[in-house]
Amino acid sequence: MGAQKAHGVILRKYLLRETSYILVVYTREFGKIKGVLKGARNPAPQFAGNFEIFSLCQLLFYRRKKTSLDLITQCEALEFYLPARKQIERLTYANYFIELIDIICNENDPNRAIFGALVKSLRLLSSGASPKRTARIFELKLLEALGLSPGVQECVGCGRKSETGMSFSVSSGGTLCSGCAVKDPKSFPISAGTVNFIRRIQSSSFERTGHIKVSREVGVEIEKLLKAFLEFHVNRQSRSMDFVKHLEKAGMA
C-alpha cells in the first residue's frame, strides 16, 4: 500500500524516545488514526510548529500491517486557530472538543460530519464567537453526526405536538408532553427558549449557527441538559469540562 493522504485534527501527541512523536489524529478520510512521526524533534524548518494539538494538518502516512501505529511522514499545519490558543477559556474549550472526539471515536471509523463539526467549531471558537455558545453548537452538531440528536419536535413518548409545559427526559432522548412526563420521574421542565435554541441549531447549517443568539437563562439550561445528555448517551468523562467548572468557581471564566 502506498502513501495515504489525509486532512486531520491532532487530538493528542506523545513524545517517543528522543526525536519522535506519536500523534493521534482525527482525519476526514480515515477517522481516528494513530501514528509515529519520526525526526519531528529535530529543529528542521519543515516541522516547526506543525503538530500542535487541535491544529488542522495535511498528512502523508503509511499504514503498517504488523502494528496499529501508522508511519507518518508528513504533517503540515493548514489551520492553527491561534486566537483559541491565546485565551485560556477558548483554549479549554478547544481541548474539550478534541478530548470528546477522542473519547467517542474509535480508530479507522471515518465520519465526515464529525470531522466537519470539529473543524467548524474550532473556526468558530477562533472567530470571537462566545466560547460557551460555540461549545453548545459543537455538542448539538456532534450528536447530530452520531445520529443521537435530542428529539425536540414533538413528545418522544407519544408523538403529540405541544408547545407549553414541556419536560425533557435524558433517558427517553427528548421532550415529553405533560401526560408522558408524569410517568418519567427523572424528567424535568424545559423552557420554550431552550427547545427553540435546539431546534434552530438542528435546522441550521453550521455556517448560520454563529448568528443564533441565546439568553443567559437558556445558556445555563442548555449547558446542564447537554451535559446530562452526553453523559447518558455518549458516556464521557471529561477532565477539560471539570476545569471549566473550576475556572467558573474561581470567577475567571
Ligand SMILES: [Zn+2]
Ligand atoms: Zn407524550
